[in-house]
Amino acid sequence: MNLSSELRLQAIIDGTRAGTWEWNVKTGEVIFNERWATMLGYTLEEIQPLSIETWNRACHPDDLKRSYTLIRQHLDNEIPFYECLCRVRRKDGGWCWIQDRGMLVREPDGTPTDWMMGTHIDVSIEQESRQHLDHLAASVPGILFSFEMVSPVALRFTYVSERSYSYFGLDCKAIEKDPCLFFDAIHPLDSAAVQAAVRGCYTSLSEGACQFRMFVNGTERWFRAVACPIQDPLGKLVWHGMLTDIDDQKQLENTLAYLSITDELTGLFNRRYLTQSLNDAMALYQRYQTPFSLISLDIDHFKQINDSHGHLVGDRVLTKISELMKHRLRATDIVGRMGGEEFLVLLPNTLGEEAGQVAENLRLAINQSEYLAEDNSPFAVSVSGGVLEMTEAITSVEDLLRRSDRLLYEAKEGGRNRVLDEQTTSANQGLPTSLE
Numbered sequence: 001m002n003l004s005s006e007l008r009l010q011a012i013i014d015g016t017r018a019g020t021w022e023w024n025v026k027t028g029e030v031i032f033n034e035r036w037a038t039m040l041g042y043t044l045e046e047i048q049p050l051s052i053e054t055w056n057r058a059c060h061p062d063d064l065k066r067s068y069t070l071i072r073q074h075l076d077n078e079i080p081f082y083e084c085l086c087r088v089r090r091k092d093g094g095w096c097w098i099q100d101r102g103m104l105v106r107e108p109d110g111t112p113t114d115w116m117m118g119t120h121i122d123v124s125i126e127q128e129s130r131q132h133l134d135h136l137a138a139s140v141p142g143i144l145f146s147f148e149m150v151s152p153v154a155l156r157f158t159y160v161s162e163r164s165y166s167y168f169g170l171d172c173k174a175i176e177k178d179p180c181l182f183f184d185a186i187h188p189l190d191s192a193a194v195q196a197a198v199r200g201c202y203t204s205l206s207e208g209a210c211q212f213r214m215f216v217n218g219t220e221r222w223f224r225a226v227a228c229p230i231q232d233p234l235g236k237l238v239w240h241g242m243l244t245d246i247d248d249q250k251q252l253e254n255t256l257a258y259l260s261i262t263d264e265l266t267g268l269f270n271r272r273y274l275t276q277s278l279n280d281a282m283a284l285y286q287r288y289q290t291p292f293s294l295i296s297l298d299i300d301h302f303k304q305i306n307d308s309h310g311h312l313v314g315d316r317v318l319t320k321i322s323e324l325m326k327h328r329l330r331a332t333d334i335v336g337r338m339g340g341e342e343f344l345v346l347l348p349n350t351l352g353e354e355a356g357q358v359a360e361n362l363r364l365a366i367n368q369s370e371y372l373a374e375d376n377s378p379f380a381v382s383v384s385g386g387v388l389e390m391t392e393a394i395t396s397v398e399d400l401l402r403r404s405d406r407l408l409y410e411a412k413e414g415g416r417n418r419v420l421d422e423q424t425t426s427a428n429q430g431l432p433t434s435l436e
């Protein structure tokens with residue numbers, strides 16, 4: 001090519017529409033090109049005479065301070081290039097965003113000169129779009145994010161909205177630099193699920209969602225993330241999504257789940273949960289012959305207790321017996337109130353003989369406890385019960401409960417305050433299918 005280097009350089013500068021600056025850091029002398037002036041709405045002539053003061057007046061004071069700090073770092077060889085985003089005042093009084101870049105000019109042997117040179121490029125449009133996005137993100141009830149995936153297990157956040165700080169105390173820029181900051185804050189019990197969702201996104205190339213807990217200021221909170229892949233104009237797949245705080249919803253779900261399986265008065269499991277647990281235990285028995293036993297206990301003459309001492313005292317008896325049972329049973333046992341004054345205990349992996357001893361201990365503990373009337377006078381309470389070990393002969397949960405009721409009935413008939421099992425009763429000979 002036979003064009004002079006000067007001509008080529010000028011063509012490149014004109015083509016990039018860059019304002020250029022040259023600054024003698026010793027004397028303050030400054031040279032700007034025509035484009036530099038037109039970027040701000042002037043002609044070069046209008047802003048004569050030029051000096052570093054021309055720039056000092058045009059640049060926003062906050063950005064100017066930052067700019068000089070960065071220049072100092074560059075001149076002290078701490079950073080190889082100078083780069084700073086600055087707001088600059090235009091002739092019409094408005095501001096524009098200028099990407100300011102430059103470096104110290106050196107002789108071919110590396111000796112520094114007194115001159116720094118660089119470019120000013122108007123990036124107002126890009127900056128405004130970024131701000132629009134930030135404003136939009138700030139008005140959405142969640143954290144907006146974008147990420148690229150470099151492998152099925154590694155992703156890089158290309159955008160995280162500022163709300164990340166108020167949501168989980170992590171700076172959005174810090175997460176963009178290091179995604180581990182985000183992943184390390186996920187509850188260890190949920191990190192496998194999150195990783196699986198990320199892998200799912202990578203392989204299915206479709207929308208992915210997951211719920212997980214994160215540690216926020218030392219406490220756990222539930223979040224939900226949804227992300228959808230979009231192919232950008234360069235053919236790269238980028239996931240865009242939103243993360244919302246669903247802690248209140250989760251608390252409500254947990255409360256509802258707890259209430260749906262809990263007896264309100266005693267805090268024990270309710271009939272629904274007991275029936276489900278019996279179905280599960282029976283399925284395990286039928287599939288793997290995993291043994292289990294069932295204890296049923298019913299308070300004797302509870303109607304009399306209510307009638308003599310009042311319903312409130314009756315309620316206290318139910319609560320006290322529930323507490324007694326909870327403390328005497330294993331964590332794996334399932335104890336619940338079937339309704340009224342009747343309790344059931346499901347003992348997984350327990351044979352009838354052992355269950356019989358547990359039932360007898362419960363009966364004794366209940367009978368030997370002290371119950372107080374409204375006037376603090378003590379009265380006694382006893383229970384009758386039945387113990388059943390699951391066997392091949394028992395065909396269904398209904399059958400199991402029918403046999404259990406039968407034992408209970410016989411214990412009541414036999415004088416109450418006792419626990420019977422199928423071996424010690426007549427019930428094992430010719431079991432009736434109903435109490436009638």
Ligand SMILES: Nc1nc2c(ncn2[C@@H]2O[C@H](COP(=O)(O)OP(=O)(O)OP(=O)(O)O)[C@@H](O)[C@H]2O)c(=O)[nH]1
Pocket residue numbers: 265298299300301302303304306310311312313314315318339340341412416
């Ligand atoms: N205080 C109180 N009483 C209840 C509750 N649920 C049921 N009851 C009462 O429990 C009593 C049960 O009476 P019955 O079924 O005749 O049995 P019982 O008096 O214990 O007699 P036996 O079982 O034959 O020893 C009824 O009076 C019910 O009103 C409750 O949640 N609180």
